[in-house]
Amino acid sequence: MNRKKQLKVRHKYLEQLIAFKDTEPVKVITGIRRCGKSSLMLLMQEYLIRQGIPEEQIIAINFESLTFQEMTYKDLYNYVKNKVTTENTYYLFFDELQKIDQWELAINSFRVDFNCDIYITGSNSYLLSSEYSTYLSGRYVEIKMYPLSFSEFIDFHGYQVTEYKTPMGHVKKRAVNEQQDIVELSDLFDAYMRYGGMPGIADVGLEQDKAFILLDGVYSTVVVRDILERERNRKGRQVTDAELLRKIILFLADNIGNTTSFNSISNTLVSEQMIVNREKQGKPANQTIAAYIGALKETYLFYDVKRFDIKGKEYLRTLGKYYIVDMGLRNYLLGIRDRDRGHALENVVYLELLRRGYDVAIGKVDTLEVDFIATTATEKLYIQVTETMKDEIVRQRELKPLQKIPNNYKKIVLSMDLALDDEYDGIHVVSIVDWLLS
Template sequence: MIESHELKKRDRYLEQLIGFQDTEPVKVITGIRRCGKSSLLKLMVAHLKESGARPEQIVEMNFESHDSRKMTSDDVYEYVKERTVPGKRMYLFFDELQRIEVWEDAINAFRVDLDCDIYVTGSNAYLLSSEYSTYLSGRCVEIKMLPLSFREFLYFHDFEVRETQSALGGLRRQVFDKNGERYELREVFDAFMRFGGMPGIADVGLNQEKALTLLDGIYSTAVVRDILEREKRRGQRQITDPVLLRKIILFLADNIGSSISISSIGNTLMNEGLLEDGKRKGTPSAHTVQAYVNALVESYFFYEIKRFDIKGKEYLRTLGKYYIVDIGLRNYLLGFRNRDSGHAIENIVYFELLRRGYDVAIGKIDNTEVDFIATSADDKKYIQVTESMQSEDVRKRELAPLQKIRDNYEKIVLSLEPGLDASYDGIKSEGLVDWLLSE
């Protein structure tokens, strides 16, 4: 087990947790497996101890461990009850709690019977789905955790960005590793695009073979164990075919950032002969495909983004897009390749906007599209993402949809090669890597 002093900080999430410390709601940390939820609990425990909580006030249970495999919700209640210190506030930490049947009974009982502050993690949105929220409606706060951002990737891999003098007299950013080796920023960004942001990769280093082994493990637990096993536990029989599940995952991974309908997935798999393995005839029903896609979204493997009509000011029911939670997982699934790096960088921007607290939609204006409309309580941005703004044709294409928008919110084009102009008719042109490094 990693001791907490070795744990790398994830300040953005830890500050959110600390902000809710000692408040009534149950703190629920959600996100794909191995994105750092357990480490966040350990960081919170360390924070509590530093702030004066006694070790005996803290109860930690990890339901992935063998000891708790067969526990019931009553056993969990008894375990905690036996460890409660009379007259003291208790801090209860439950990791991967969804593995316990009717766990919500225990949580509710703690809330009624004890003076306690409760923290829970789960790798499945099912944890917060209708059945659960009826128990705890309004009494829980969700902290959505994602794999590492580019800034966190640099920190986890012991890279430091420094500004050095450039030959032209200006400053340029370069990256140094802990041995003082120097790299171009773009090289390190390419490593991020290749390996992705799963925190565990920092433990094995930027080594392709080891990274693939790690990603294979994450894929197997997230998909096989979480999705297929959980369906069994829920007594549902909709998602029983691992072959079909993998085909749908590969299809979605291959089509990130493209408009997709559920029927198009079934038809494509059918046309490519991917569903002909002897025993299966006919296209899977749209209902079946939808169930599989929902399960992948519930396990935080893919995220769905809806379209918004900018002029009509309404969400459209047609064709959403899907993005994969980690670009490294996509490379593991499809192999390393450069042919659609445009969609891969879009994927990175989408999750960075989520990290920064924005709600994100695709913008439709007339018959053109804006990659992202990012909205928060006090801010709104329109963002296009492209590999390069060097060629005039590309500039026209990327700027055209933004030029049609008649409001005064910020409009930005993010690209790996922004060219020399910092703006075009009030539309900002910014380097993607600089944007990822900015706060």
């Protein structure tokens, strides 16, 4: 097991794995490249050893290693079979398993033939597409992993949040590192918005050149290895034009938080002469766009959010939105800028809602829009995100959709710049930074 460096613990994800330890379901950790899946597997292995599990009962394979790149599913089965020498429980860890063709046959055989507890990771949701998950007969649990939350970002960069009392008697928060250097949370949040939450940023430091080199590696791996190479190896190839793929990525990154359709993307690309309008050839451009965006969603680079008619109580088929998995990747792609900070803040809030286990939709109430409807089995939230609540016009604009919702679920406005009032007719106004750390 690789223990060259002390791994930072991401408690939420590790606790999820521990909760399912020694249960039948295969534990499947999914998420974009470099978001921490391999480290989580190592943390789980370290936990098992602390619990007294002998190392011989832990079998771990990273399929990124050249040692295993020529392995077939039958080779994998035999490799594990030769290491299972007792009736004890064996813990099997397979990193980037999607590289093994017909991997699901080996996994099912392990479940049938051995006393084992199985953990796998994948950087592509194709791993759990219906044709594959059928082989597991629903006997798996998915642990969805994301880049660092703001709270984790603070921890990974060596700071702790502390409270202090102002001369006016208010309790405020700030960050302190081991050297007792004090940093304002707003400054750390600015760094988070610029560099994003890829764990590797903590290793290279908050320097733009180094951070962007790391992010270039993430982007290239996702696009070249997880999309273009996989498309070359699968039947019915659709995503083959690297330049077109990049243009679609840039369009989506530039339009986070904007209502978008395949048609609007296609029209923009056609107008820029980046794609030929193929309708005359009987091959609509929209189908091409849909295939490319599907590949981007499969690799967790982008997420789409549907619209929900709050009064009509139904999902709408048109004009959803897209958000990118990490703001650092967006800044790497488009360059540092501040002109659409409102949508960038929306993006951060959206990812945090996913981390907290909410299902998220965009709300429509009459002709107005609610940024997010966030629901779990026991809770529903209506959320607006805005840069400021001090401007009267902006304040009325953000409050109006929430005021029109005809129910008593909790309504929140998240803002960077608060006015004196923290409540308007039952609508709570909360600092985005405080909410992220709550």
